[in-house]
Amino acid sequence: MSVQMWTYVFVFLSFSLYIGIAIWSRAGSTKEFYVAGGGVHPLANGMATAADWMSAASFIGMAGLISFLGRDGTFYLMGWTGGYVLLALLLAPYLRKFGKFTVPDFIGDRYYSQTARLAAVFCAIVISFIYVCRQMQGAGVVFSRFLEVDVTTGVLIGMAIVFFYAVLGGMKGITYTQVAQYCVLIFAFMVPAIFISIMMTGQVIPQIGFGSELIDGSGYLLDRLDGLSQELGFATYTEGQRSTQDVFFITAALMFGTAGLPHVIIRFFTVPNVRDARRSAGYAIVFIAILYTTAPAVAAFARVNLINSVNNAEYTAMPDWFTKWETTSLITFEDKNNDGKIRYDGNADLNELTVSADIMVMANPEIAGLPNWVVALVTAGALAAALSTAAGLLLVISTSVAHDMLKRTFMPSINEKQELLAARLSIFIAVLIAGYVGMNPPAYVAQVVAFAFGLAAASFFPAIVLGIFQKKMNKQGAISGMAVGFVFTAAYIIYFKLINPAANIAENWFFGISPEGIGTLGTILNVGCAYVVASFTSDPPDDVQELVEVIRLPGEA
Amino acid sequence: MSDYSASAYWKANIKLVLSLLCIWFLISFGGGILFVDFLDEFRFGGFKLGFWIAQQGSIFVFIALIFVYVWAMDKLDSQYKKRPLKDDRENLKGGGQ
Numbered sequence: 001m002s003v004q005m006w007t008y009v010f011v012f013l014s015f016s017l018y019i020g021i022a023i024w025s026r027a028g029s030t031k032e033f034y035v036a037g038g039g040v041h042p043l044a045n046g047m048a049t050a051a052d053w054m055s056a057a058s059f060i061g062m063a064g065l066i067s068f069l070g071r072d073g074t075f076y077l078m079g080w081t082g083g084y085v086l087l088a089l090l091l092a093p094y095l096r097k098f099g100k101f102t103v104p105d106f107i108g109d110r111y112y113s114q115t116a117r118l119a120a121v122f123c124a125i126v127i128s129f130i131y132v133c134r135q136m137q138g139a140g141v142v143f144s145r146f147l148e149v150d151v152t153t154g155v156l157i158g159m160a161i162v163f164f165y166a167v168l169g170g171m172k173g174i175t176y177t178q179v180a181q182y183c184v185l186i187f188a189f190m191v192p193a194i195f196i197s198i199m200m201t202g203q204v205i206p207q208i209g210f211g212s213e214l215i216d217g218s219g220y221l222l223d224r225l226d227g228l229s230q231e232l233g234f235a236t237y238t239e240g241q242r243s244t245q246d247v248f249f250i251t252a253a254l255m256f257g258t259a260g261l262p263h264v265i266i267r268f269f270t271v272p273n274v275r276d277a278r279r280s281a282g283y284a285i286v287f288i289a290i291l292y293t294t295a296p297a298v299a300a301f302a303r304v305n306l307i308n309s310v311n312n313a314e315y316t317a318m319p320d321w322f323t324k325w326e327t328t329s330l331i332t333f334e335d336k337n338n339d340g341k342i343r344y345d346g347n348a349d350l351n352e353l354t355v356s357a358d359i360m361v362m363a364n365p366e367i368a369g370l371p372n373w374v375v376a377l378v379t380a381g382a383l384a385a386a387l388s389t390a391a392g393l394l395l396v397i398s399t400s401v402a403h404d405m406l407k408r409t410f411m412p413s414i415n416e417k418q419e420l421l422a423a424r425l426s427i428f429i430a431v432l433i434a435g436y437v438g439m440n441p442p443a444y445v446a447q448v449v450a451f452a453f454g455l456a457a458a459s460f461f462p463a464i465v466l467g468i469f470q471k472k473m474n475k476q477g478a479i480s481g482m483a484v485g486f487v488f489t490a491a492y493i494i495y496f497k498l499i500n501p502a503a504n505i506a507e508n509w510f511f512g513i514s515p516e517g518i519g520t521l522g523t524i525l526n527v528g529c530a531y532v533v534a535s536f537t538s539d540p541p542d543d544v545q546e547l548v549e550v551i552r553l554p555g556e557a
Numbered sequence: 558m559s560d561y562s563a564s565a566y567w568k569a570n571i572k573l574v575l576s577l578l579c580i581w582f583l584i585s586f587g588g589g590i591l592f593v594d595f596l597d598e599f600r601f602g603g604f605k606l607g608f609w610i611a612q613q614g615s616i617f618v619f620i621a622l623i624f625v626y627v628w629a630m631d632k633l634d635s636q637y638k639k640r641p642l643k644d645d646r647e648n649l650k651g652g653g654q
Binding site for chain 2: 066071073074077078081082084085088089090093207210211212213220221222223238240244247248251252255275278279281282285286289292293296549552553554
């Protein structure tokens, strides 16, 4: 069977599975819609969290980025996993004990203020929306390349599927589809990785193959990669290029951001109790680590393969995959010296080949010449990653609108049925908007997605942690901290990424911190500002201090 | 530990969390970023040590940290449950920061 046929088979099978689960797990109450009834097994929640977390960016983009960044790519690896330690130790158990439905719920109740609640709603919607657009765009790219439909049709199919299970099942439908999507995506990621590891190093486990000798006798993989990089004038793969403080700040921003992302936090509201919330964070990081420890190995394999197959090769003799990716403009070749051969060089003036980081994972099985069914599997995996994350984000938007804005703020008189309807309607509208943006992606979508982390780091993370660990933190402190952190981080990013991208060089940055890492400074400003303001204003009321004491103790909510 | 009170529970919890976060910081920011070039002097197999910690080892440590936390908190919870919650409310006030 051809790659095309296999792709249709895998995509059809996986989508049928998701729809089947959606029909089986319809939500009947707001509690089911918002937190899956609070009865999800910690193991299932761990898988769902992993799928929720690992987006198109993790699946399609990350290994590719590391492939081009070398050791600097570490900030993605540590940043996107180390955040789970913070989440497990500082947030998840307490928020579960608090026992409500959303992150703005906690902020609003803990800081006894509708202003705080609405500020949190605003942050949650902005962060989730930036993030969801990238998922839709990712799904569109995958569809257009592998199913050979145009991007619009691709996004429409994706929207229809997400719409179906998110609107019907809410969190309940999303949770169980995410469990299935985790299985699909991890299988799709690991199979090609294992194949390539065996082909290149003879090792079945990619994490071991990463540190092994190449089968062709040219020494250790990483040494060979360093050697090839130097020969072609690229930076040495296992050495860092960015400044230490920048890598430090980016890693910290991604960690704090991970722990402050609402769509990840709300997953911990779905387990039965505090004990399970802790356990569930442990399972989640194991499931995530399977992909995250494999990705850097894939990055190194892919880079060696790419260099070996393209450098100095005749352009006209390039295999099928090269031409196919050229049509999507993700690979471009410009024969600068007119010799008909591809020159891949670290010197931009001599280099004739541009390869988008986005295709390293998706083209990798083809470059390595793996069987057709393996190539096709990657498509199903990438779609599972994009759709599972999109669904989790859409739910945050929907609960923020229906629960926090309507029920808890502007229309407290609506009954459960009306609230559920509002939740379904707002997810419906959010799907439409996200779909529209996916079809007409603004040029800067890919640019700003990493900044969802900066914003989450500078707004939610400190507000929640202080709310739990500082009993005397009051509403004035928390609100001003969130405002300062959010505005500072957003302004820095908008300036360097959108208003004046030409100035985005290390000399112009504060303390040499790139926009990717500025969220860390935003976090520090948030905390500092919160403490200063809180010291001049009155302590929180007794019932709020009582609430803090209760969430610190074990036992049922 | 029959005199286990809510404030002692909270203090034990803080101590545990802080010590785990110290390890978390040392491995990721220390081993993976600040001292990575120094650690790269050492090799095992095809890996430089610093590079391996940055791209592999730190993640394994994160997993271990969370499971140690899960295990230690379960133990702490069961010690604490020997005394009913109500008696301890008063103890917690003032000592809870």
